[in-house]
Amino acid sequence: MQALVDSARRKESPLVVGLDPAPSRLPKELQHLPSAEAVQVFCRGILEAVEPHAAAVKLQAAFFERLGTPGMEVYGTLISDAASLGLPAIADVKRGDIGPVAAAYAEAHLAVYGASCVTVNPFMGEDAVIPFLEVARRLGRGGGVFVLVATSNPSAERFQGATAPPLFEVAARLVAELGGGGSGGDYPDAGAVVGATRPEVGRRVRELLPGALFLVPGYGAQGGGAAGIRPLLDSSGAGVLVNSSRAVIYAHETSQTDYRKAAGEAAKDARDELRSAGVRPA
Amino acid sequence: MQALVDSARRKESPLVVGLDPAPSRLPKELQHLPSAEAVQVFCRGILEAVEPHAAAVKLQAAFFERLGTPGMEVYGTLISDAASLGLPAIADVKRGDIGPVAAAYAEAHLAVYGASCVTVNPFMGEDAVIPFLEVARRLGRGGGVFVLVATSNPSAERFQGATAPPLFEVAARLVAELGGGGSGGDYPDAGAVVGATRPEVGRRVRELLPGALFLVPGYGAQGGGAAGIRPLLDSSGAGVLVNSSRAVIYAHETSQTDYRKAAGEAAKDARDELRSAGVRPA
Numbered sequence A, B: 001m002q003a004l005v006d007s008a009r010r011k012e013s014p015l016v017v018g019l020d021p022a023p024s025r026l027p028k029e030l031q032h033l034p035s036a037e038a039v040q041v042f043c044r045g046i047l048e049a050v051e052p053h054a055a056a057v058k059l060q061a062a063f064f065e066r067l068g069t070p071g072m073e074v075y076g077t078l079i080s081d082a083a084s085l086g087l088p089a090i091a092d093v094k095r096g097d098i099g100p101v102a103a104a105y106a107e108a109h110l111a112v113y114g115a116s117c118v119t120v121n122p123f124m125g126e127d128a129v130i131p132f133l134e135v136a137r138r139l140g141r142g143g144g145v146f147v148l149v150a151t152s153n154p155s156a157e158r159f160q161g162a163t164a165p166p167l168f169e170v171a172a173r174l175v176a177e178l179g180g181g182g183s184g185g186d187y188p189d190a191g192a193v194v195g196a197t198r199p200e201v202g203r204r205v206r207e208l209l210p211g212a213l214f215l216v217p218g219y220g221a222q223g224g225g226a227a228g229i230r231p232l233l234d235s236s237g238a239g240v241l242v243n244s245s246r247a248v249i250y251a252h253e254t255s256q257t258d259y260r261k262a263a264g265e266a267a268k269d270a271r272d273e274l275r276s277a278g279v280r281p282a
Helices: A002-011 A035-050 A061-065 A068-084 A099-112 A130-139 A154-160 A167-178 A199-208 A226-232 A259-276 B002-011 B035-050 B061-065 B068-084 B099-112 B130-139 B154-160 B167-178 B199-208 B226-232 B259-276
Strands: A015-019 A056-060 A089-095 A117-120 A144-150 A190-194 A214-216 A240-244 B015-019 B056-060 B089-095 B117-120 B144-150 B190-194 B214-216 B240-244
Touching: A002 A056, A015 A035, A015 A259, A035 A068, A035 A259, A056 A061, A056 A068, A061 A068, A061 A089, A061 B099, A068 A089, A068 B068, A089 A099, A099 A117, A099 A130, A099 B061, A117 A130, A130 A144, A144 A167, A144 A199, A154 A167, A167 A190, A167 A199, A190 A199, A199 A226, A214 A226, A226 A240, A226 A259, A240 A259, B002 B056, B015 B035, B015 B259, B035 B068, B035 B259, B056 B061, B056 B068, B061 B068, B061 B089, B068 B089, B089 B099, B099 B117, B099 B130, B117 B130, B130 B144, B144 B167, B144 B199, B154 B167, B167 B190, B167 B199, B190 B199, B199 B226, B214 B226, B226 B240, B226 B259, B240 B259
Parallel strands: A015 A056, A015 A240, A056 A089, A089 A117, A117 A144, A144 A190, A190 A214, A214 A240, B015 B056, B015 B240, B056 B089, B089 B117, B117 B144, B144 B190, B190 B214, B214 B240
Antiparallel strands: none
């Protein structure tokens, strides 16, 4: 996690920009290109535009996988482009498998494609998380793992709340057990994905994980505002990286300006809003 | 699911052969090739050898993803090779995301790469499953989705049993709710992944899903034997497809014969053992 934390402090920004490139939503001037190429040009433009305002970028693997092998080429190129710009990449892959299978996914996204961090699904228990931590530690680049704990869509809330204790508590305890090791940095290298839409859930997860770094989706287009972040903060007002995807990368749809300029301004606004709400950059 | 069911009946076999190709375990005569090419030659040989005995093949996506874009090329080629041999492919991807992200994963594996079925992780609730069903239905090729319900590794058992009701029951109910629609075939197109290692869990999942098709891992190398399958059968002695991966594809490691011959024999033995145990082919 230290690579993300250092970047957040250097940029004085807790903002993560999510790259969720749907070909149909790309700007008109890129629509004549083959899909994978259009996505690459678009995302490269977004990376350069948001770089001054964002701590990191998060690549939604599905949108690249959707484009077949040319999409996976672009995925790798963008992770490396982001690194060249000083932006660590979070591979939002939500992989959830065990043992050698989990190790193969970890090698793929952290070593072969070169992301700094990954998101992981804990449905199969700690065996689904540990191989990712092992690969991140072996690589020694300050990477880490964000385990899905409390996601923010309605059906996730139903599923994760259908039991006693609720599933998000079981997942949070799993992260707490794994979080003792790690890089010796300011945060354990096992963090949590925690949505910003239910304050009472967020508060409870923070109680269970007082020292963990949270990756917070659901900011911007998904409806969670800066006020929704507050219950997730640690005792020093930090401990969160807040992701905004569509509200930043598709800002051109409502602004009538160049997509890069629109995305850069949207990223700056999001960062400023988070700062004004008292969110400290890690 | 109907494509799998038809194939199982035609072959009189409930066996699925899992392709989990780890480059270090390939036969010596392939070790001089670049990894992706070695994996392709090896898996193509396995496909031809097991085709007479298996209802379907299951590709473990991680082992292809691990090899970068050349690995994903091989993944697509093998799915198409399997189809040419009359073997429907199950893409064991265990993806778990929602809305447009889940739809993108579904398009990738069912449409772009062309698998017949996929495995899906339900941690984010029904929003994580429905987009896969929608794509499978739109394609109209008799495909479907296997939702992780009760997996068989120890840490999954701990995680999935840590709540009341246990998580596997919540997941089974989710499958039951989704299973009403579908292709109008013998089984709903929402099935379940259910391990063969805990009879009491298997029996309970079958109670909750009396008419569903189960994909059963944990047979062979993972320790579940044919007796472990019995609690999972439906009232007609069918309703399961049983996966064996390592015990088939790495049979050459203990037999000193050609890897294709060894795999073909291991597949035939596994099918015969399942038949002798009274498992009907769907």
